[in-house]
Amino acid sequence: xxxxxxLPLALRAAYHALHRTSDARFAEHGVTADQFVLLATLAxxxxxxxxxxxxxxxxxxxxxxxxxxxxxxxxxVERNTHPTDNRARTVALTKAGQQKYQQVWKxxxxxxxQMVSSLTAQEARSLVKLLRQVAQSQADNSPxxxxxxxxxxx
Amino acid sequence: xxxxxxLPLALRAAYHALHRTSDARFAEHGVTADQFVLLATLAxxxxxxxxxxxxxxxxxxxxxxxxxxxxxxxxxVERNTHPTDNRARTVALTKAGQQKYQQVWKxxxxxxxQMVSSLTAQEARSLVKLLRQVAQSQADNSPxxxxxxxxxxx
DNA sequence: TATTGTTATACTCTATAACTATA
DNA sequence: TATAGTTATAGAGTATAACAATA
Numbered sequence: 001x002x003x004x005x006x007l008p009l010a011l012r013a014a015y016h017a018l019h020r021t022s023d024a025r026f027a028e029h030g031v032t033a034d035q036f037v038l039l040a041t042l043a044x045x046x047x048x049x050x051x052x053x054x055x056x057x058x059x060x061x062x063x064x065x066x067x068x069x070x071x072x073x074x075x076x077v078e079r080n081t082h083p084t085d086n087r088a089r090t091v092a093l094t095k096a097g098q099q100k101y102q103q104v105w106k107x108x109x110x111x112x113x114q115m116v117s118s119l120t121a122q123e124a125r126s127l128v129k130l131l132r133q134v135a136q137s138q139a140d141n142s143p144x145x146x147x148x149x150x151x152x153x154x
Numbered sequence: 155x156x157x158x159x160x161l162p163l164a165l166r167a168a169y170h171a172l173h174r175t176s177d178a179r180f181a182e183h184g185v186t187a188d189q190f191v192l193l194a195t196l197a198x199x200x201x202x203x204x205x206x207x208x209x210x211x212x213x214x215x216x217x218x219x220x221x222x223x224x225x226x227x228x229x230x231v232e233r234n235t236h237p238t239d240n241r242a243r244t245v246a247l248t249k250a251g252q253q254k255y256q257q258v259w260k261x262x263x264x265x266x267x268q269m270v271s272s273l274t275a276q277e278a279r280s281l282v283k284l285l286r287q288v289a290q291s292q293a294d295n296s297p298x299x300x301x302x303x304x305x306x307x308x
Numbered sequence: 309t310a311t312t313g314t315t316a317t318a319c320t321c322t323a324t325a326a327c328t329a330t331a
Numbered sequence: 332t333a334t335a336g337t338t339a340t341a342g343a344g345t346a347t348a349a350c351a352a353t354a
Binding site: 087 | 342343344345346347352353354
């Protein structure tokens, strides 16, 4: 009845449904849905540092590091010294990583098709926009940033 | 640009943002965001079996069982024999579980407020509807149900 | 001093498969 | 035969805190 109460659960249910079908589909390629997101993030922006990668996924730097260790062992990802900042390391897909990414992207094609097939073109565009607004609202909330003007009665 | 490509990542980003702010907010109450979903599911439907609970969350029965073991240890949940089916066990909140649920529900109030504050009332309603369509589309995909009419070129 | 990344550590969630007991 | 739940097991993701090296 009340969108305010239902939105969080609806968001969770939709994401979990996507996550599970993706994991199932990607399993035969040996990558998880989250690993695919990491690969996809690397595929679109090159030579990111680990922190940049974490920020874009989005995820936690130490979580990303754990994932990178796994992917590096399997030769899908490589980490090199940063050209100008010796603290940092750049992360990039290896040749094998690029191939794997394209493979899994194709494997996920029908999942994405199925997803938008339940929507009109306009609904799909609208949904993406609304999801971004929601994500942004949480990002504004998440940092230390005390409860400023967000106090509510009830 | 292309909603079909962006929708999965936008959905993930929005959910993760919500999940992280929720975990952070609920931490002082000693429950995770996922545990809260379980408590909330029990709070609205009484005397569910474990399978019903898993189906509604939604989640995997064995995942739910692991969560129940944790929550039972802490006295928030109790499992009893099913009145008519001796295989099954009914799950319900204890008194302490009900209190905890209400506590955490209140703690999450401002998160939910913040979430809908980024949307008009109509957008919020629309978003819930679209998320359900998306979740449904994945549910149709998820079971064994081979690739029937979902084949696509590209 | 602040920042990047590493290390150590711990816990939750997730899921499969083999199994027991009951329907 | 099918279903509800348990057990054992494994791995992935998540995150915090202390630390080293560099900016």
